[in-house]
Amino acid sequence: MSARWTTAVLDTNVSGGLVVVRSAEGFMVDANGALFPRDWFKRQEPDIRFEHGIGHYDGQPVYLAELHGAQALPGCSWRGLRQFMLEGDFDTYKILGYAAQIATWAREHRFCGSCGQAMTQVPRERAMYCEPCDLRSYPRISPSMIVLVTRGDEILLARSPRFVTGVYSTLAGFAEPGESAEDCLVREVREEVALEVQNIQYVGSQCWPFPHSMMLGFHAEYAGGEIVMQPDEIEDARWFRVDALPPLPAGRSIARYLIDLYVARRLGLPEPVLPR
Ligand SMILES: NC(=O)C1=CN([C@@H]2O[C@H](COP(=O)(O)OP(=O)(O)OC[C@H]3O[C@@H](n4cnc5c(N)ncnc54)[C@H](O)[C@@H]3O)[C@@H](O)[C@H]2O)C=CC1
Ligand SMILES: [Mg+2]
Ligand SMILES: [Zn+2]
Incomplete structure (x- = not known):
């Protein structure tokens, strides 16, 4: 949520408002963006699978419509949620991120x-x-721990085979039943790089709608061990000096924030703000 966007459960029988339109191809966009006048949209007789009222943007009711097929309306095309995360205004990304999570849930709980x-x-x-x-x-919502492990002027970053070529990031993993956030963090670091950590500090959280993670971000100090990479999950993991970093994750991710925050503190630079 933001000053302009708040979530709400709205009655879909009421007409009017704005609509965001989703299919397996992503969200529908035209030259004006991803929010369409809902009455106009309905007049195009789209093949709607379900509709949910999801909130208010600048006081206007916003609905989500999921289509059966992936037939975009004339003059419109599809854009994936990741594109909105990477570029464009943050409010639109927040609205669509929420809409995507509601759509995933509605589709999977019929x-x-x-x-x-x-x-x-x-x-x-x-x-x-x-x-x-x-x-x-x-x-x-799937709680996931994400942690920047540091050793003085060095930070531990790793690559998953799923990452964009060259990019290194912090370690992350899903909480399992029976675990505290700290238990999960310690287990993930052991599994992925076989290191021990100490002085675990909570830093902040971020919704990560790919498809339904709640990222809980931490900082931890190296306590011991040699890096042993988890087969299949970790392609490379190493210590980088704060003044010699590789390509990093997207600017809006909490992974990037955890890295930028530590680097800023180490180098005496202004601290970044976590986008959430
Ligand atoms: N916003 C950010 O900065 C970042 C977000 N992430 C997100 O954190 C999450 C966890 O990171 P990974 O390293 O992929 O997790 P991970 O290290 O736990 O490994 C993924 C494995 O966890 C299992 N899994 C999948 N979904 C699960 C669920 N809902 N609950 C429990 N286990 C599940 C599967 O076996 C999957 O192969 C992902 O959603 C990822 O996209 C990861 C890094 C940065
Ligand atoms: Mg992981
Ligand atoms: Zn039942």
């Missing part, structure tokens, strides 16, 4: 996980409901 019957949308609540089971399913 049927009850317990009895298999069709679920229904609960009015005024972000929940899908199975009456026979009296079961509600809410949007899924």
